[in-house]
Amino acid sequence: MTEIVATNETILVVGGGISGMTAALEAAETGKQVVLVEKRPYLGGRTTQLYKYFPKLCFPTCGLEINQRRARMNPNLTLLTLAEVTRIDGTPGNYQATVRLHPRYVNENCTACGDCATVVNTEFADEFNYGLSQRKGAYLPYRMAQPQRYVIDPRIIGTPEAEQAKAACQYNAIDLDMTPQEITFPCGAIVWATGWQPYDAAKIQPYGYDRIANVVTSVEFERMADPNGPFGGQLVRPSDGKPAKKVAFIQCAGSRDRNHLLHCSRICCMASLKQATYVADAYQDAADIRIFYIDIRAIDRFEDFYNKVSAIPQVKFIKSKPASVTVDKDGNPIVNGVDTEGYHRYAEPFDLVVLAVGMEPAVPKDAFPVPIVVNRAGFIEAAPENGGVFAAGGASDALDVNRAVQHATGAALRAVQVVNRVRGVGV
Amino acid sequence: MGDLNQAMIEKYRTSFLKEVEANVEEGEWVKMCMQCGVCSGSCPLGKFWNHPPQEIFMMIRAGKREEVLTSDAMWMCTSCYNCVVRCPREVPITHIMHGLAHYAKRLGLTPKNQPTAEFAQRFWNNLLKKGRVNELKLGVSLYFMNGIGPGVKTAIKMAPVGIGMQRTQRMSAMELFGGHAIKDLKGFHAIMQKAQELEALRIAQYSVAPRPTA
Numbered sequence: 156m157t158e159i160v161a162t163n164e165t166i167l168v169v170g171g172g173i174s175g176m177t178a179a180l181e182a183a184e185t186g187k188q189v190v191l192v193e194k195r196p197y198l199g200g201r202t203t204q205l206y207k208y209f210p211k212l213c214f215p216t217c218g219l220e221i222n223q224r225r226a227r228m229n230p231n232l233t234l235l236t237l238a239e240v241t242r243i244d245g246t247p248g249n250y251q252a253t254v255r256l257h258p259r260y261v262n263e264n265c266t267a268c269g270d271c272a273t274v275v276n277t278e279f280a281d282e283f284n285y286g287l288s289q290r291k292g293a294y295l296p297y298r299m300a301q302p303q304r305y306v307i308d309p310r311i312i313g314t315p316e317a318e319q320a321k322a323a324c325q326y327n328a329i330d331l332d333m334t335p336q337e338i339t340f341p342c343g344a345i346v347w348a349t350g351w352q353p354y355d356a357a358k359i360q361p362y363g364y365d366r367i368a369n370v371v372t373s374v375e376f377e378r379m380a381d382p383n384g385p386f387g388g389q390l391v392r393p394s395d396g397k398p399a400k401k402v403a404f405i406q407c408a409g410s411r412d413r414n415h416l417l418h419c420s421r422i423c424c425m426a427s428l429k430q431a432t433y434v435a436d437a438y439q440d441a442a443d444i445r446i447f448y449i450d451i452r453a454i455d456r457f458e459d460f461y462n463k464v465s466a467i468p469q470v471k472f473i474k475s476k477p478a479s480v481t482v483d484k485d486g487n488p489i490v491n492g493v494d495t496e497g498y499h500r501y502a503e504p505f506d507l508v509v510l511a512v513g514m515e516p517a518v519p520k521d522a523f524p525v526p527i528v529v530n531r532a533g534f535i536e537a538a539p540e541n542g543g544v545f546a547a548g549g550a551s552d553a554l555d556v557n558r559a560v561q562h563a564t565g566a567a568l569r570a571v572q573v574v575n576r577v578r579g580v581g582v
Numbered sequence: 583m584g585d586l587n588q589a590m591i592e593k594y595r596t597s598f599l600k601e602v603e604a605n606v607e608e609g610e611w612v613k614m615c616m617q618c619g620v621c622s623g624s625c626p627l628g629k630f631w632n633h634p635p636q637e638i639f640m641m642i643r644a645g646k647r648e649e650v651l652t653s654d655a656m657w658m659c660t661s662c663y664n665c666v667v668r669c670p671r672e673v674p675i676t677h678i679m680h681g682l683a684h685y686a687k688r689l690g691l692t693p694k695n696q697p698t699a700e701f702a703q704r705f706w707n708n709l710l711k712k713g714r715v716n717e718l719k720l721g722v723s724l725y726f727m728n729g730i731g732p733g734v735k736t737a738i739k740m741a742p743v744g745i746g747m748q749r750t751q752r753m754s755a756m757e758l759f760g761g762h763a764i765k766d767l768k769g770f771h772a773i774m775q776k777a778q779e780l781e782a783l784r785i786a787q788y789s790v791a792p793r794p795t796a
Binding site: 475 | 616619620
């Protein structure tokens with residue numbers, strides 16, 4: 156049974172992505188007790204699935220490693236993975252949180268040696284790679300996973316494979332008798348950092364994501380470019396493994412569209428500019444990159460990055476929101492539309508089409524376990540009615556990592572103020 | 583009609599967009615277009631248009647009054663609504679196209695021999711007579727729309743269809759002589775006359791009442 160030592164001076168952080176990690180660490184480093192609840196078996200959220208950051212084109216692994224170290228070193232931080240908040244009762248400075256813990260079936264003895272995985276053969280779609288590859292039923296979610304512990308997929312529990320995995324473990328780390336449990340503990344303030352999810356590209360019917368293999372989303376493309384990703388970092392087509400040299404990026408796939416997401420998702424222009432460099436780097440002169448856009452939203456320092464990518468001769472910008480994507484007999488996706496610079500009709504075949512999908516809140520409007528004010532897009536408002544519950548990062552708006560981290564730091568401060576009032580040192 | 587055209591030119595000298603907003607059905611939506619191009623790419627007849635909808639909207643804003651109103655582009659719209667369902671701004675493009683065509687007609691700027699306009703006029707005239715569409719008369723008049731020669735040719739080609747319809751009592755050859763009417767034809771004509779008076783009043787209002795400028 157997991158025991159949580161918490162008081163009404165404890166800060167609960169819901170969600171262990173980059174925003175939740177930041178809020179939890181910033182608060183814990185001021186000396187506050189923090190409980191961080193993460194649904195996945197590891198910290199870092201969607202940031203872990205990025206290959207590079209824009210605009211510096213550096214690797215997220217770097218900052219994640221620093222944050223993981225901060226998390227490991229801090230005695231004020233309690234981390235609960237595979238955990239979900241199901242209920243919050245009470246008032247600011249006096250909340251009761253109920254958290255459901257899903258079994259990992261692997262305890263702290265695990266050294267991540269991987270012996271269990273060698274005896275398990277059943278495979279499942281790897282959620283880390285958006286289903287572009289398979290992983291085993293006993294697995295390390297990704298190479299840098301924190302905590303660095305394997306997970307037994309609940310779908311093999313009760314099968315002989317689970318027993319074989321247990322037998323293969325030299326450290327007595329596999330406990331197949333773990334059951335889901337529910338724990339309740341007090342807290343004074345809550346940081347809600349449940350983040351975002353990519354808009355379901357299949358809903359954008361004319362772009363054929365659900366029926367054309369070589370139409371992928373920007374988040375999938377990010378995994379494809381990663382050397383640790385499903386294709387070993389080779390930019391190839393999912394349908395036949397041929398090189399994806401001629402690549403179309405379709406902007407506003409779901410965003411700024413009253414049929415889909417009303418808002419501009421802010422990150423997609425920069426994401427596609429970044430991903431254009433992946434193709435240019437991989438295929439040099441043989442690369443042919445076309446970015447179809449309504450307008451490129453690269454503000455402030457991002458404009459320098461836009462200028463830098465514009466200067467790459469293999470990258471072309473076409474001012475047009477494509478009307479549809481069709482496919483020819485060789486599996487080449489064809490992008491159809493009319494451009495806005497001369498109204499020329501085009502039907503251009505590509506090796507691969509990348510849909511720059513928008514960001515929507517990960518928690519649907521009506522699924523919050525706590526009364527909370529959200530805007531029409533479902534993002535959490537900074538409303539006084541939210542009491543001691545403060546949104547951080549992607550749960551509050553479509554934000555890039557940089558802005559999410561800034562926002563999360565602010566949210567941590569708000570939470571600290573509430574628990575200071577509990578202690579009697581605040582005003 | 584020509585006078586109305588001149589009056590409108592005088593009134594909206596500086597802004598064709600304002601003229602469209604005031605006089606064209608759903609015209610106030612034109613400024614919402616963000617020039618993404620989805621409508622043009624989604625139009626099944628798009629390649630036959632001299633100006634796709636997106637371009638028409640831009641031309642309206644650019645004040646290309648003459649070119650827009652005399653264009654046959656909006657007459658090409660078949661009301662499939664593909665553009666409307668895909669438009670990210672939910673602009674009622676189909677309605678605007680019909681609104682533009684209607685406005686151009688009111689001003690007497692319909693392109694000569696525009697088949698859609700021609701068909702619409704024949705349909706309307708036909709309907710007005712008896713309160714019902716006389717399909718036989720309408721069909722035959724369309725056959726001969728482009729002259730006696732092509733008319734006879736089409737009539738011969740379509741004869742088996744006509745005979746078949748006659749045999750299955752879907753059509754009567756007697757319709758050529760007068761044709762049947764609705765029950766209260768007098769009432770129908772009164773309604774239509776009243777409607778046309780109201781419409782004339784509405785149009786007159788546009789050309790007289792000054793619109794506040796922003």
